[in-house]
Amino acid sequence: MDAVFLDVEEPGPSVAIGSAIVADGPAPTLQETRDFVASRIALTPRLQQRIVPSSLRIRRPVWEHVEADLTHHIREIDMGGDGSDAALEQVVSRIMEIPLDFDRPLWDMHLLTGLGDGFGMVTRIHHVVADGQGSVLVLGHLLDTDADGTTTLTDALLAAGNRSPARSGTEGSARDHLIASVADGGDRLMRALRTSLHPGEAATAMVDAGRKAGEQFVSTAEAVRTWTTPRFGSLIGGSPGVRRHWHMAQVPIADVKALKNAFDCTLNDVVMALVSGGYALMMQRRDQPTDGKYLKVVIPVSVRAPLDVTSNNQVSGLLTQLPVSGTAVERLTWIKGHINKVKHSGEAESIKAITDMFNVAPAAIQTVAVRHRGPLPEWMVDTLVTNVPGPPFPIYYQGRRVRQMLPTVALGRPLWCLVAVISFGEELSFGISTGEGGEQAGRDIREGILQTLSELQEASS
Template sequence: MDRMNPLDAAFLQAEDEEPHVSLAIASIAVFEGPAPTAEEFRATLAGRIPLIPRYRQKAREVPFDLGPPVWVDDPHFDLDDHLRSTALPAPGGDRELAVLMGRVMSARLDRDRPLWEYWLVEGLAEDRWALISKVHHCMVDGISGTDLFRIALDETPEPRAPAADDWQPSAEPSDLRLVTAAALDAARLPLTSARALARAVRSPAVLARRTRDTVGGLGALVTALVPATRSSLSGAPSPERRFAFARTSVADISRVRRTLGGTFNDVALAAVTAGLRRLLLERGEVPTAHAVRTLIPVSVRAPGTESVRDNQVSLLLAELPVHLADPGERLAAVRQQVATVKAEHEAEAGAAVVELARYGPFAAVAATVRLAAHLPQRSVVTVTTNVPGPRTPLYALGRRLVEMVPYVPIASRLRLGVAIFSYCGQVTVGITGDHDGAADVWSLARGVEEGMAELLAAADGPASPAHGP
């Protein structure tokens, strides 16, 4: 019986408070054909499931919020409950695949079972097939979710041997046992907190620096939470989702970086900014300096913890300069904005808040999450996440993985979400849209590609000094 950390629990509880929202993350893995049979697909996954214990556990909430939700073995686990097969209609292109993804991600995962699904998709153009992996966000973040692919897939065309499996589910705990365990944990909280404080004060200089950074970061986050300029980009989401995606390459992003400066993420954000600017203009709206504040997840994982199935992320809140028409100026403004919020230690403050939540009564933490879910937030307009993927090819049943497309969920008045993923030199940008409020997601996708083309043109133009800090 494993307890969720506060951030894992928050994703589960936030979904409870928004009945039309699914907080699962996902990806589309596209392989060279021919597609395996459903039986081959099942047999391969059956040989990998022992390596992912969480896939045979379900989430149980503790009565009265006396403690965080826990992971318990599912005594009725059946692999077939989590495997789906379907085929795309002709011609089996990007649009058809995106429509399927929107439909798959509109449905919530069954809370009475382990919170994941795999979809085998046939009928892709060019003799290809796809695997949609859908996992609840309370189970993994982007980094640990990517690590799941390294387990489910192979690093060579030769498949690995199936893992030994002698799994027998532990008895599912009763509500009384959950309450009793939570009460014991609560009784130990003062001692646990005292030990944590004792460890902290052993290094006064480190404690002082962390306190300073946390206080400064919290101040920056509070300042950033002023309402964004009203636009059609935000509003109450409907139950269904749309999906689209754009493509670029690591080589193109590197070309822009070498000439115009900035990080990989800066350049990608500048291209996304161009797409959002185009979207607003096509909707007949004026892009203003404060129209798009985006939440940028930041990994706080220690090296070597990718296989830990939980969430270890913090956040930055950045204004995307959609008001700027010049691509070079947009990139410079993105660089400046990201550098500023990093210097203000927003990520450190967010991580500290999550860490402190471990040492407080969970009922208070849960009540705060539920209250926040009902507040009419108008500060964050979209989420933009960037996850680095494998740099070397992966395979499934000897078929090479040729492309991976990421999906990020949306909630809390967000009508658009953007996920950026790199794999083997390719970069895909997955765009999640609300079905009713973002019917033009493909316009945003094309805008991202055009924004990247503008950056490349600026980089290939007359030599000029790099913009920004």
């Protein structure tokens, strides 16, 4: 999976992910920022490593230690006192267009000074370094849970993971679930053998097995239907070009939780309904037919174990559908049923198994396949929606309290636009990325998200 994000790299903007944070002032100086990063860079080895490719492409590239030149990696942009959302959106858009230098470690930081009464920091790492959840752990070494800097965000998340139910066996990584499934299957076999001597119990077991088989069949059928449904083929997909447009929207988590309870669904169901409303409005304003239409959407799924802070990509995905017609309530109701079926179909485990097969193939085979068709074939997907849990508690950067954390994610063929979501504190933040010619489309998606929130709130009252 790491190498995939090298193979999709094209001339122009890099396949980089990260975040934009806004913190209370006064802003640190550029030299203070470089000194601060220098004091912690050893905590994140990837920030001092570059990629060395294989000349014959028989094996995959390897990491090589180098001294990071912080005068190159960390730069300052003076916002001139403009602290508006529009100014922040514009500067983040321009930063997303900057290619990363493959002769150096694949990351950069831009200190935004003159940002009203605070300052900002836009940090990017190439997707080859880590996935969304991994990037939070990697960059978490530069954030703290207190103003004195006694505990980093990464250490706090690790401590929370050590106390989580996953450590007691109620949850776990994909591998844990697969092992548990095998063990559970063996137990069911023994129970079936035992109950075969008791007709009454055997009949009950057969009914139960039939019901479970039916549920699995329906779930699998839903996943197959999603995969085989023809792609919509609208302006929502295609090559993003070289320009980038980034817009943000923020929604109180309390409002999303209230809708979750009102409609008896999950937080993710509500988030996907909000996004579907954003895409619906954008497509309507671009004169795209939406009646009875569904977008094919990939949702990345982390398969990272709770205490695993390895700098790499440990992610699978769910291929789902999003309706772009009907009322907000109708869309949420459909999403609730559809995504639950897909989640229980085993699709994420199947995709992970397929990508793992590349580990035993020559690197050149993967390169040819990915560069010819892309990691996501255009017939398969319209867009991507990624949802990464951020810290639910206050965090600090160089002793200053962070008041906003906003996600940035790379575009690449066939993804002309996508939505990234991150939770932080009491806010759910949407980062809307669009490619060439997509400035108004990003604004429309944001407006549609907020409109859908209002529609659902009105319907639930």
